[in-house]
Amino acid sequence: MLRAKNQALLQMQDVPSAVNALQFYANIQPSIRGRNVYVQFSSHQELTTMDQSQGRGDEPNRILLVTIHHMLYPITVDVLFQVFSPHGSVEKIVTFQKSAGFQALIQFQSRQSAVNARSTLQGRNIYDGCCQLDIQFSNLDELQVNYNNDRSRDFTNPNLPTEQKGRPSQPGYGDAGNMYAAQGSGGRAVGFPQMANAAAIAAAFGGGLPPGITGTNERCTVLVSNLNSDRIDEDKLFNLFSIYGNIVRIKLLRNKPDHALIQMGDGFQAELAVHFLKGAVLFEKQLEVNFSKHPHITQGADTREYISSNLNRFNRNAAKNYRYCCSPTKIIHLSTLPQDITEEEIVNLVEEHGTVVNSKVFEMSGKKQALVQFENEEQATEALVCKNASTLSGSVIRISFSQLQNI
Template sequence: MNKDILVAADDHEGGLCLPKSSARLTQESGVGYNKASSLSFSAESRRQIHYCRAPLPSLSLRRSVSRRQNPRSLSLLNPLNKCGRMSEPSKVIHIRNVGHEIAESDLLQLLQPFGMVSKIVMLRAKNQALLQMEDLHASVSALQYYTSVQPSIRGRNVYMQFSSHQELTTDQSSHGRNSDQGSEPNRILLVTIHHMIYPITVEILHQVFKAYGFVEKIVTFQKSAGFQALIQYHSRQEAVEAFGSLHGRNIYDGCCQLDIQYSNLSELQVHYNNDRSRDFTNPSLPTEQRPRASQQGYLDPANLYAFQQAGASYAQMGRVAMIAAAFGGTLPHGVTGTNERCTLIVSNLNTDKIDEDKLFNLFSLYGNIVRIKILRNKPDHALVEMADGLQAELAVHYLKGSILFGKKLEVNYSKYPNITPAPDAHDYLNSSINRFNSNVVKNYRHCCSPTKMIHISALPQDISEEAILNHVSEHGTVLNTKLFEVNGKRQALILFKSEEEATEALVSKHASTLEGNTIRISFSQMQSI
């Protein structure tokens, strides 16, 4: 599907476009909750996936598709499977070379332009996936398109063909399953970490999962499947919400992917509070001397913090850990760091005063801006594409409900991943005034909601307080000012009567020219001058 169509679809959303996670979509479609593992299939079904093991049937035995039932499918030469055999059209699409870094949501974005995906099963052990489209026409259209266009996800080529299955069914028995794994919703989650480049601790897991409810207990352990954890919530509903929001997401960019199933345990037993297990309902439990990392066969999760304590560079830490350090050790309350959606939809804009550059000046406080587009059909709506998901999450966290030009902003995630380059989309990708091109940690440290006070830097050396006031006072009542120097560079603090006035001054005057200098404006967290 043309990306312009995807972007235009946001014109009709009314600003509320919080997409369901891919895990929730598949839960509602009926495949069951335990879809991330090939273990949800019977042994017979798994054997059928290996097409090379079965003899080729005669063409006379192959089921044909009626021209009357599906005339378009007959125009498609059935793609060859990996054995060189022609596959019969099916609603089920078999995808190979699905790396651990690829999430369900990535696969959904690849196929949803052709129709609704009703079921999805990730065969992680085989780097494969099975996706069932709503009807045969949708799967044929997808395969027809990807026969001429090489599908690629996160830089990895994936390969598609019709599955030998006409329908996906799940085997509800526990044959071959992990003994801790169940299929029914439960308040205890079994979490497997794939592609674990950076170590994961109880504290990190708690930070990620506590956003969805009260986490009572966490136990971590190492098994053949990799690093795993059991996470117990206070209620089943909290666990269901965490499952739907986090399954398939990465803790850090490009690694540490969460593969979540429901456990069949009824209660976790925790005997020690340490970096391997924690009972948050009983802080008085004793600690235990931890074995050396070399004895365990995997990296000591405490090393994540040891990098910082030893004075090592931030580049050695996981990106989220680096940003958390900029905020004083933990991300702001309510920010998980796991969001992967980069494009936001902003609504309830003042159409008489807003433009793309003013939106850039505001949203660039929380990350680099790629593109901004004000929607033609709804001029009080705009799309803002940030450089990454965490920056988008910070913008939503700090700006939702802020007042701009007399209107209360609604800031939500768009359902589409990016803004298509177009004449009516302003491109800021290579802009020199993006704030996060340098001093990244410092810029994260200064992230905050709009305040009454603005900080102005890059001022001319001989600038006067009067000249600064003349430049910004049109936007509101100035209560106090302070002109000062830091490392020989002139800076100023301006206190307005209200946050709305300070916000208007920032969006209107950031990156403007004052006596030959391009000035920079941000919010100050100081309460008074």
């Protein structure tokens, strides 16, 4: 029933039955409770039934009901956050499985953000050719989130517990369901431009992917072993791996203190990290970097969250940032520096990590940047890991490896 429009949709058993019904009422005026009604074919091929108590307000709301069609790949809270957060501040996300398929409720801080997200993302695909977004406004006023995990998240309350056992039902969430979900087609991919825009990625690498990179990996989690457990921590791992993609979360393994799990933004970024960091030396240890058997890291007290970190480098201009991906080199590049920075200050910042062979401060597009060359790749890697995101005269600096041979 479409009560707001005084209309209804009726699905017959097959097409001939629908044709017969339409032809029958072409010659006879049907009426219901004394009111004439009119029958015609609908553009919808099939209806998805849900509980009769379910409904959705037609008025714009800050909470969106999202149905995902043709879901060939797993969709988690983290994936949805990356897709929707560019359009406004996302407060809460709850996902659930209904007869209409995989659905999610996404609560924005403001109604306008939800309107913008729906206008931009409706009918788009998260990945090429699949995971199509069908977005409607929910009639709920506020989402109730009991756990922070891969199925639900309250970004305004990071201290919620992680669910340990079966997920309890969420009363009322199903009430926001759409009465029917039209199976659309087409739609450009969104959310992960690094996966959807292969041409832009290839262009960033000079026309093709680096040797050994397939671009088809789907595993997002990386296992790092042979770490120096006395000197490593989650932030240092973030500084190193965030060069190759966005970091969702990191977990140091308590039973294996020289092991860590790192969940990247997608499989392509994980593949870059494995390719470029395998065999790298950090804190006198040669790293082993491989794909993990775990598809994702379960959020918990022993994990560190980075999904919302503004230090992630691939939230905007993702394809452009791939051009800076490379194996560790002897030269590091420092950016977002104070405008009055001196070469001496730069050297003082990083010289504790190795012998500085050469350094240079320069200006590009009106912004101060610097290059520092060490004796070897290990020293440069340590400087990057320890000093990236550090504050210098009020500026949070960013460090990456330079592909220059010399300064």
